[in-house]
Amino acid sequence: MKVLVTVGIFPPDIGGPATFVPKIAKYFQDELKYEIEILTLSDHINLNIKDELSVERINRNLPIIYRWIKTIFTIYKLGKNKDLIFVNGLGTEVTIANFFIKKKVVRKIVGDPVWERAYNKLKTFKSFDDFQEENNGISIAFQKKVRNFSIKNSHIIITPSHHLKNFILNLGFKNKLQNISNGVNIPMEGSKIFQHDQINITTVSRLVIHKNINKIIEAVSDLNNPLINLNIVGEGPELDKLKTISLNSNNKNNIIFHGKLKREDINHVFLNSDIYIQASNYEGLPHSFLEAMSFGIPVLSTPVGECKEILKNEEIGYVLDLPVTKESIKSKIVEIISQKDIANIKGQKGRDFVFEKYDFKNTLKLYKNLFEKLLKDENK
Secondary structure: EEEEEEEOOOOOOOOOHHHHHHHHHHHHHHHOOOOEEEEEEOOOOOOOOOOEEEEEEEEEOHHHHHHHHHHHHHHHHHOOOOEEEEEEEHHHHHHHHHHHOOOEEEEEEOOOOOHHHHHHHOOOOHHHHHHHHOOHHHHHHHHHHHHHHHHHHHOOOEEEEHHHHHHHHHHOOOOOEEEOOOEEOOOOOOOOOOOOOOOOEEEOOOOOOHOOOOHHHHHHHHHHOOOOEEEOOOOOHHHHHHHHHOOOOHHHEEEEEEEOOOHHHHHHHHHHHEEEEOOOOOOOOOOOHHHHOOOOOOEEOOOHHHHHHHOOOOOOEEOOOOOOOHHHHHHHHHHHHHOOHHHHHHHHHHHHHHHHOEEHHHHHHHHHHHHHHHHHOOOO
């Protein structure tokens, strides 16, 4: 089988798709012997990046119209000899190119790019769900129509969470929908939480406004505890602003910006973490959340996307109420640290839960069966 995978971010970038796509593409290539090509946007065009997969990168910083034309043409060029296109980003560009090449399209939905774009540009302060019902003006209404048209022209739509499944159902797409949860590779060794002199708090994400990293920094600053370190893994448009906030904090030397890390280095950070915080205003089912749980780290998360269902009784983690404030984060950190035995139990329960429900091996089997059934049905 020949597959073109399109994605908006790919290593060395950090983010959910940049975690998921290399893992599943390697499985397709090495285990199933599929021919895989990946098309992505990147800021790292001139770097000597050694990929284990065939990757074509388009400069994300090109003028928008030129970038669109180049992306559509590249999808046409790479996709015309493929059996199907697996969309993890660049969905609208794939829809346009596919008018000409007529390939099967499997599209994974991990959020709403229209909402994320509007929120990060401060054009809306509505929640993900409220935004869908809001009359946002002509520009956003047009973007929603384009989004819906692109989704409609997919042959299969995959959602990794029940929340996103309901989002797609509410848009009116029922017949093409498959729910396949994200999965993670379960580490052999978990984190030995609260067994060090220092307490290591970690967050892993793209540094964008709706992740509320600034409020995590402010909460840790207000605690002003020299024994607490905050590890921030990732990069993004908010990086410089967050570094400025950090420099003005009470414990700037304990706030560490790791930037983009290789997978083994991220795992090393997890192994030495005591608390994982996710303070986002929206998520589907983030890989970093599941990865932290797989290491047995007690997680503190907002009740967004599938995280809300997983943490509903706080048996395997802690809920950070919306709207997020530095005071609420600070209060929860104090609670976790003051009840380390309970936090340890929750962390172990989380590790067991992920092992049972979110083992990546099961995710791979579901994708394999889906792709092969789609092509088999086409050839009948």
